[in-house]
Amino acid sequence: MRILAWLQRKKILGRIISIVAVLVFILYLLWAHDLLRVELFEYTTRALTENWKALLLSTSLLATPLTLAAVGECINERAGLFNIGLEGIFFLSVVIGVRGAEIIGSGVAGLLVGLLTGALIGFIFSVLAVYLRANQLVLGMGINIFAMGMLAYLLAAIWAFPGIHSVRPEFHISKMLGYFTPIFFVAVIAAILAHIIIHRTLFGIRIRAAGEKPEAVDVAGVRVDRIRILACTVGAALAGLGGAFFALGWFGEIVKEMAVGMGFIALAVVVVAGLEPLLALAIAFVFGFVRALADWVATMPGINVVLPGAFYIMNMVPFLVTLLVVTIFIGRRKFPRALGKPYVRE
Amino acid sequence: MPRLFDAIREYLGTLKRSLAESLFALLIGLLIGAGLMLAFGYDPIMGYISMLKGFGIFTIEGFLAVLAIIALGLLLAAFIGAYWAKIPQALARLWRKKISGRSISLVAIVVFILFLISRMLEFLDNVELMEMLAYSVPLMLTAITFAVGMRAGIFNIGAEGQVYMGAVAAAWIGGHFALPTGLHLLAATAFAMLIGAAWALLPAILKIRAGVHEVISTIMLNWVAFFHVPYLIINRFAGVHAERTATILPTARYPILGASLTAVIFVALAACVVVYILLWRTRAGYELRLVGDNPDAARYAGINIRRAILISFIIGGMAAGLAGASQVIGRPLLGWTLPATLGTVFGLGFSGIGIAVIGRNHPIGGIFAALLFAGMLNGAKFMEYDWGISSELVVAIQGVIIIALAIPALLAMSRRGVRRLKIRRGPR
Numbered sequence: 001m002r003i004l005a006w007l008q009r010k011k012i013l014g015r016i017i018s019i020v021a022v023l024v025f026i027l028y029l030l031w032a033h034d035l036l037r038v039e040l041f042e043y044t045t046r047a048l049t050e051n052w053k054a055l056l057l058s059t060s061l062l063a064t065p066l067t068l069a070a071v072g073e074c075i076n077e078r079a080g081l082f083n084i085g086l087e088g089i090f091f092l093s094v095v096i097g098v099r100g101a102e103i104i105g106s107g108v109a110g111l112l113v114g115l116l117t118g119a120l121i122g123f124i125f126s127v128l129a130v131y132l133r134a135n136q137l138v139l140g141m142g143i144n145i146f147a148m149g150m151l152a153y154l155l156a157a158i159w160a161f162p163g164i165h166s167v168r169p170e171f172h173i174s175k176m177l178g179y180f181t182p183i184f185f186v187a188v189i190a191a192i193l194a195h196i197i198i199h200r201t202l203f204g205i206r207i208r209a210a211g212e213k214p215e216a217v218d219v220a221g222v223r224v225d226r227i228r229i230l231a232c233t234v235g236a237a238l239a240g241l242g243g244a245f246f247a248l249g250w251f252g253e254i255v256k257e258m259a260v261g262m263g264f265i266a267l268a269v270v271v272v273a274g275l276e277p278l279l280a281l282a283i284a285f286v287f288g289f290v291r292a293l294a295d296w297v298a299t300m301p302g303i304n305v306v307l308p309g310a311f312y313i314m315n316m317v318p319f320l321v322t323l324l325v326v327t328i329f330i331g332r333r334k335f336p337r338a339l340g341k342p343y344v345r346e
Numbered sequence: 347m348p349r350l351f352d353a354i355r356e357y358l359g360t361l362k363r364s365l366a367e368s369l370f371a372l373l374i375g376l377l378i379g380a381g382l383m384l385a386f387g388y389d390p391i392m393g394y395i396s397m398l399k400g401f402g403i404f405t406i407e408g409f410l411a412v413l414a415i416i417a418l419g420l421l422l423a424a425f426i427g428a429y430w431a432k433i434p435q436a437l438a439r440l441w442r443k444k445i446s447g448r449s450i451s452l453v454a455i456v457v458f459i460l461f462l463i464s465r466m467l468e469f470l471d472n473v474e475l476m477e478m479l480a481y482s483v484p485l486m487l488t489a490i491t492f493a494v495g496m497r498a499g500i501f502n503i504g505a506e507g508q509v510y511m512g513a514v515a516a517a518w519i520g521g522h523f524a525l526p527t528g529l530h531l532l533a534a535t536a537f538a539m540l541i542g543a544a545w546a547l548l549p550a551i552l553k554i555r556a557g558v559h560e561v562i563s564t565i566m567l568n569w570v571a572f573f574h575v576p577y578l579i580i581n582r583f584a585g586v587h588a589e590r591t592a593t594i595l596p597t598a599r600y601p602i603l604g605a606s607l608t609a610v611i612f613v614a615l616a617a618c619v620v621v622y623i624l625l626w627r628t629r630a631g632y633e634l635r636l637v638g639d640n641p642d643a644a645r646y647a648g649i650n651i652r653r654a655i656l657i658s659f660i661i662g663g664m665a666a667g668l669a670g671a672s673q674v675i676g677r678p679l680l681g682w683t684l685p686a687t688l689g690t691v692f693g694l695g696f697s698g699i700g701i702a703v704i705g706r707n708h709p710i711g712g713i714f715a716a717l718l719f720a721g722m723l724n725g726a727k728f729m730e731y732d733w734g735i736s737s738e739l740v741v742a743i744q745g746v747i748i749i750a751l752a753i754p755a756l757l758a759m760s761r762r763g764v765r766r767l768k769i770r771r772g773p774r
Contacts, residue, residue, distance in 0.1 A: 014555035021551045029570070033577055084561065088745075128753060137501050137561060138752035141699050146745020148693070150382075152738035157386035162736065261572070264565055271562055312577040319566040323548075326558050 018327045026320055033309025040310060043303055047296055053179070055292050060180045061250050063288035065090065065242030065259075067187040069266035070273065070280040071194050072238030076122070077275050078198060079231035080211035081129055082136050082340040083122070085143030087263025089236055090243035091151040093117040094254055097244030098167055099158060107171040111183070111244045118240015119233050126232035130225045133342035144263070152256055166253045173249045183241075183249050187281070190238055194277035207231050211336030214343040224343050239266070265291070268322040275335065287318040364706035367756055368715070371704065375747035379739060388735050396732040397740075400725020402475025411475065416714075418463055460612065474724065476605035480677055481720035482713075483614045484509070484691075487669035488698025489705055489712035490621050491662035495560075496707045497625060498658035499638035504549055504564030505666040506695025507571030508542040512670025513691050514575045514591070515541035517684045518583050520599075520675045521592035530597040534675050535613065535668065542667020543660045545571065550659035554652045568695070576686040585683065591674075594682040598675050610676030617665060621709040624661070634658055669694060693741075700748045719744065 030036050047055065069086050076083055093114035101110025121143065128134040156162045175182065198204040206227050209217045214224045246262075247254050265287055273280035294314035297303050303310060380390035488505040495502030516538035525533060549567060552558035585592030600608035625631035630653075637644045637654040644651055670691055673679060679690045701719055705711030722744075726737035750756060 014557075018552050018556035018558065021548055021555075025548055029574065032574070034581075084565070128749070132753045132755065134749075134752040134754070136752075137503075138699070138703060139749055141503060141696065142745050142748030142752055144745070145696055145700060145748060146742050148696075149738045149741025149743070149745060153382070153736040153742055156734075156736035156738075157382075157388075160734075261569055264569055267562075268566065308581050309577055312573040315573045316570050319569045323552075323563060323566050326562055327552055327556055 015327070019324075022323050022327050026324070029313065029316065029320070033313050035307065035309050035313055037307070039306055043297070043307065043310070044293070047293060051296060055289065055296060056179045057176075058292040058295060059285065059289040060184050061288075062291050063285045064181060064184045064187050064249070065245050065262060066266050066269055066284035066288055067184075067191060067281050068242035068245070069239040069263065070269040070284050071187070071191045071277045072118075072235035073266065073270045074235075074273065074275045074277045074280055075194055075198070075207070075238075076126075076228075076232040076235035077270065077339060078211050078336060079207045079228045080214065080336055080338045080341070080343070081126055081228055081232045081235075082140070083125055083143075083232065083236065084137060084140030084267060085121070085125065085147075085263075086239050086266050087259065087261075088140075088143035088145075088147030089118050089121050089239040090246065090259040090263050091147035092121060093240035093243030094247050094259060095151055095154045095158070097240075098165070098171075098247045098254055099154075101167070101171040101248060105171075107173045107248050110171060110248045111173070111241060114244020114248075115237050115241040118243065119237035121240070122233040122236020123229065125236065126229040129232075129342065130228050133344070136340050151254075155254060155256070164253060164255050167247055169252070171248060172252045174252070181245075181249050183245050186241070191277045191281040198277065208336070210343075211338055214338050218343070218345060228343075239263075242266075265318045268318050272322050272325045274329070287321075290314055290317045364708075364711065367751070368704045368706065370756060371747045371750035372718070374750045375743045378746045379743040382739065382742065383735060388733055393729050393733055393735050396728040397722060397725035399728045400474060400478060400723070401721035402472045402478055411472065416717075418459055421459065473605045476603065476607040478717065478721045478724045479611055480605065480607040481724050482716040483611050483672045483676065484669035484694045485697055485701050485719055486618055486709075486713050486716035487614055487665045487672065488695050489701035489716055490618065490665035490698075490709050491669075491695070492699045492702035493705065493707040493709060493712055494621065494625070494634075494658045494661045494665075496702065497638045498634045498654055499641060500553070500655055500658055501561050502546075502549075502564060502659065502662050503561060503695070503699060504546055504567055505662065505669070505698045506693075507564070507568035508545045508663050508666035509670040509673075509691050509695050510571045510575040510688060511545045512538040512542040512667030513674045513684050514578050514583065514670075515667065516598075516671035516674045517579075517591040517594065520594040521583065521585060521683075524595065525597060527597045530595065531600065531675070534594075534598045535671050538671035538675075539664040539667040542665070542670065543663035546659045546663025546666070550656050553659075554655055572688070575688060579684060579686040587683065589686040590680065590683040592683070594675050599678075599682060600676045602678065606677050606679070608676045608678075610672045613668065613676075614672060615713065617668060618709040618713050621661060621665070625709070630654070630657060666695065666698075669698075697741075697744065700744045703748055703751045 069090070073083060073086060096117045097110045097114030100113025101107050104110070104113070125136075125139060125143065128139060129136050152162070155165055159165045173182070177185070196204075198207060206217060206222055209220075210224050210227045210231070217224050217227065243259065246259055251258060266284075269280050269284045269287055273283050291314070294311050294317075297307075297314060298311045376394070380394070383390040383393050488509060491502060491505035491508065516534045519534040519537045520530070523530070523533070545567065549558075549560050549563035552563050553560050579591050580589060583591045600610040600613075602608050603611075623631075625635060633644065633649045634654040634657055636647070636649060637651050641651060644654070673691050673694070674682070674684050684690065697719060701712055701715040704718070705713070705715035722740045723737075726740040729735040729739070730737045
């Protein structure tokens with residue numbers, strides 16, 4: 001009893017209950033998917049040893065948009081803006097990026113158009129959130145829903161063919177450097193730069209302060225609104241680049257269901273990484289790998305017969321890991337104090 | 347009777363303030379939609395006229411019927427709002443055969459209004475009107491999920507996953523068990539609500555016990571459900587068609603009123619009214635709203651905040667589960683089955699957010715907002731038939747409306763803008 005009281009006082013009891021609840025939930029899922037078996041590990045190791053080249057390739061492709069969006073989200077969450085509209089930015093920049101590539105006549109230009117699309121969305125988001133004090137969560141969901149409709153509408157309105165559009169091969173950036181696309185290196189550089197800017201520069205201190213204690217930034221004579229808008233625009237621009245990459249650097253076509261869920265996986269990456277860009281890079285790679293493994297499982301008929309639930313469980317892994325990490329590390333992993341709150345000068 | 351009028355006046359009073367804001371946002375959404383149509387060479391006016399067909403009001407009697415149903419619905423809601431405490435009492439008296447004029451009249455009026463609405467629907471046989479009503483059922487329910495969360499200060503966007511779970515739960519009970527007629531329907535509905543609430547329980551526990559932000563946990567659970575339910579459909583509950591659940595047995599189907607509208611709409615409306623009563627006429631509901639309005643005041647008043655949050659999650663989960671069930675056992679979609687692609691339930695939870703926002707987080711307001719969105723969704727197909735405008739434009743318009751309503755001072759801002767214009771134009 002004394003131990004129980006001590007646990008309660010230290011607020012550990014609640015966390016233990018929560019962790020147990022998440023673990024029970026994961027166990028339920030494993031049980032429901034009939035996966036509490038040894039074969040899972042056998043197949044995973046087989047995939048790793050025999051198929052590592054193909055897996056690495058698809059992992060690097062999957063990790064690219066995830067890293068870009070996650071690094072961008074790290075920046076704007078540091079500044080205190082919580083943008084859950086990443087999926088929407090993916091959707092919109094993929095269409096507008098491809099359209100830009102076709103009009104300008106170059107794949108790289110298409111990527112830049114995607115980047116600008118993201119930047120524009122981020123700018124609008126931050127202006128609404130900073131000056132008009134809009135609820136950032138509702139705003140983010142609004143962007144997601146708007147983009148979900150716009151993707152299908154634009155596909156039909158621009159190319160007059162519903163559901164799918166193929167990018168002409170000359171715009172497709174299919175050149176690979178080893179197992180990586182060039183854009184993956186852009187993502188890596190973005191992550192490193194973001195890390196340096198956030199942790200090593202004066203501007204980084206201001207960004208962090210704008211998220212942590214905007215009053216202090218204001219008193220120091222620095223404009224909180226401008227910092228937040230800049231951070232959000234840059235962050236969303238990176239996500240926009242990731243969105244354009246889907247069609248121009250990876251699939252070579254636009255499909256309605258292409259990026260479904262990816263924006264939310266990117267959000268999961270950010271949460272697990274605790275707003276550290278370099279950590280986000282690593283975790284995006286891990287989550288990308290799990291997704292790649294899931295896709296590999298889906299194409300192997302033998303595994304699908306023995307372990308029909310493997311594909312589904314592997315797709316869930318990013319989300320389950322996030323749940324677990326959030327539950328274990330909450331409190332220890334600090335989010336900016338003013339995250340999601342508009343700053344009003346008193 | 348004066349109490350009834352007071353209640354109606356109270357409704358209209360609260361409505362008036364929020365109605366202006368919602369209508370303004372709707373206007374912005376429609377204008378941007380029109381701009382999008384113009385930008386790609388469609389005619390927005392003709393497009394919107396086609397969309398109006400989806401409301402089923404293109405015939406005179408259809409129009410009158412819509413007005414009458416709205417009036418009757420308002421009357422019913424106000425009536426129940428005014429006399430809610432007396433109705434169970436009256437029922438109990440009737441049960442004990444203590445017949446008094448008052449109790450009979452109370453119960454009789456409620457039954458009569460319900461009867462009128464259902465008769466009118468059958469009599470009119472207006473297909474589009476019924477389609478619109480059928481569309482609105484899951485939307486008004488998922489709106490409850492978000493609205494109740496917001497009332498308790500919780501940003502519960504977990505309706506999407508809870509809808510999937512509710513749908514598959516209803517499909518399981520409805521397709522794989524043989525039960526007597528009334529019981530089967532009841533069991534399937536109740537089980538769907540139970541599973542919906544169970545899916546909402548984990549974010550609730552994490553929020554209450556560890557302080558995990560509900561946005562993160564509910565988003566993650568939505569996607570877990572997105573991959574969990576197709577597995578269940580294909581590997582556990584598949585019927586003749588390998589990628590769909592078994593056909594719902596006739597004993598578990600809600601009776602069809604016309605087109606794809608079934609009696610489940612009465613369950614949905616009742617759910618909205620019950621949630622309204624819970625939130626505004628009971629102590630637990632008062633506490634819940636106080637927690638949302640002012641958590642500090644709630645804490646000083648000795649209110650159990652954890653319990654209030656838990657209640658909000660559970661109400662939301664039950665409503666979302668019911669919404670999922672309404673798409674499986676309450677609507678003849680794909681021959682009473684649930685597909686593994688989740689096509690018939692996908693996006694309902696997200697739409698619910700928009701509807702709750704337009705309905706100003708009020709379950710009764712949500713009914714009207716749901717009807718509006720349902721009419722737009724139903725009308726979108728006419729835009730596509732008549733003019734080739736992708737029906738998904740309506741989803742984009744929804745998004746714009748949500749974005750507009752995320753801005754708190756929307757109406758005040760527009761007013762100020764107008765005033766400023768006037769001043770500038772005036773003599774100096």
